[in-house]
Amino acid sequence: MVVGEISQERDLVIIGGGPGGYSAAIRAAQLGLSATLIEQSQLGGVCLNEGCIPSKVFTHAAGKLAEKPHLQDLGISGIDMEFNINQLLAYKTKIIKRLRTGIEKLCKENKIELIYGKATFLDENRIGVENGHQFDIFTCKNTIIATGSSPVMPLEVTIRSTRILLAHEIFNLPEIPDDLLVMGNDYIALEVASCFAALGSHVTIFIENQSGLPFDESINKELLRLFKKRKVSLINKVKLLSTAETEDGITLTVQSDKNREETFAGSYLYVSGERMPNIETTGIARFGIHQNDQGFIKVDENMESSIKSIYAIGDVTEGPRLAAKAIKQGKAAVEVISGGKPEVDLTFLPTIVHTLPPIASVGITEQDVKEHGIDARICEFPMRSNGYAAITANSEGFIKVISDTNTSIVLGIHMIGEGAVELSSSFVQLLEMAAKEEDMKFPSYAHPSYGEGLFEAVEGLVGQAIHMAPID
Known part of the structure; x- marks a missing residue:
């Protein structure tokens, strides 16, 4: 310690104010712990300010615009539904600001000490926080690292251009591209493709190598059908070779699985990129926290790193x-610090994609059934047979249920269709409780509702679905 250095003592310091960080801070306050939350930029992290929330604003707008024909069917006419990108960007900003203000208020109401600045470990128990000309030092009993990740441009993208966009940039675009090239198959890439197509872009999706679409094979097939219907092109099994900027756009050169090279032109290129941990400025290299080859921090079941009293989340x-x-x-780490024994099991963490219509997937897929030789019953209930889907003109998609033939335990639930995101919570609960077919058939389901589709998919496993033709 240098002469004159003053170190302030803190029970718990959380570095990073994203969803994990601020949730951990609030949970700490609920448990009676004194928490200090350090954020370098803005509360809410990438999810609120650049990722999840902005993307959902755009997909929500695209969904509303797509309702225009249905509104006319309902006798609602005379509405000017021309799209204005500037108004959407202003709305996005308003929503982000409202949510961020709400988090700030929650921190204040929970008496959480909120400090803005760049936090760096000086040693295992001391953190320095730099904010402009001010530099404070804190001695910490426990620390949670919640600094998140950032997308990294693939090496094949050798040029830097305002027309090549990552996840935190695409939803700040001041125009709707005439032609949008999308490289990737993760949830953001598919949401970008789906919503920009609905907002007026001609979209081409490129999926590298042999990965293909990442869902149950039935959802992959249905998503391909919907993309084709909406004139979204999807080119699979390619290798990105190079990119180049032209006077009015971007060109993309790829190699197909048949070793044929093709070049595509677009107004903009969206690239998913690989997300890498934000650890460069944390200073953890000073004392050797265990990390994997990509730099992600290794933690145990308690979210504790290889250094006792330093935890990492998210x-x-x-x-x-x-x-x-x-x-x-985040909440579990704080509970451990306070002496609890929480359990974090991510086995049934749902896959959610806000495409049009949305996708929700939990548990094993039909591919898993085939690969592992599982004796299973499988049923897909088409949403076109659901009464509420007919009323709302959301009849595309289906609910698919997979169960073990011998035990009747439900192993996987997959849905593409309106209501999938909201129903996903029920999917998770059912799999977490190892529900059997009878557990799902016994309750009464609201009528009419999208949820009835889940009920009939389960009934269909044993040929009892009412609104579905018998399966030979």
């Missing part, structure tokens, strides 16, 4: 980069 750790994971881990 995108900075191994595993899926999802806000739901960060929130779960």
